[in-house]
Amino acid sequence: MRYKDQGFTAVELLVALIVGALLLASAYQLHVNVLHQASDAQRRSQASNAAYDLLRQYQGNSSMVTNPCTTHTATPAVPSYANLPGATATVAITCPYSGSTDLSLVTVTIKYNATGSTQQVYRAITTRPS
Numbered sequence: 841m842r843y844k845d846q847g848f849t850a851v852e853l854l855v856a857l858i859v860g861a862l863l864l865a866s867a868y869q870l871h872v873n874v875l876h877q878a879s880d881a882q883r884r885s886q887a888s889n890a891a892y893d894l895l896r897q898y899q900g901n902s903s904m905v906t907n908p909c910t911t912h913t914a915t916p917a918v919p920s921y922a923n924l925p926g927a928t929a930t931v932a933i934t935c936p937y938s939g940s941t942d943l944s945l946v947t948v949t950i951k952y953n954a955t956g957s958t959q960q961v962y963r964a965i966t967t968r969p970s
Contacts, residue, residue, distance in 0.1 A: 880954055883924060884961060887950040890922040891963035894929060894948045899967050910944070911935070924952040936966055943968055 848856075894916060912933040918924060928951050936945035947964040 876955065880959075883952060883954050884959070886922045886924055887927070887952055887959070887961040888963065890919045890924070890927070890929070891948040891950045891961055893919055894931060895946060895963055895965050898931060898933075898946045898948075899965055918950065922950075924950070925954075927952040 897916075910933065914931045916929050916931060918927040918929045930949045930951075932947045932949075934945050934947070936943055943966050945964060945966050947962065950961045952959055952961075
């Protein structure tokens, strides 16, 4: 037996097109979210690397941390390779323990702009001046 009407109806084609458009729209949204998260992760990584480099400078240079447990705050330049929009760095030297007089806590805070908001990365190390 052969049917006279073969093929898809207009309603079936319309439903298939709508389902296809919804799948494409959700795939595009997923793609945009993945790119956004990758960009944020890259900025966070760059800020973290810059903070660790500043910590290494303070750890390796005894002239920057001369007296243990002496509070000091500085705003060094963010390393240029970090490529962070509107980035600022703050280095704070404090005493980590009330009874300790020979250790200093060096804390680096990197603030940068990311997708309409300000993000921060904190890194710290204790050091003993030589």
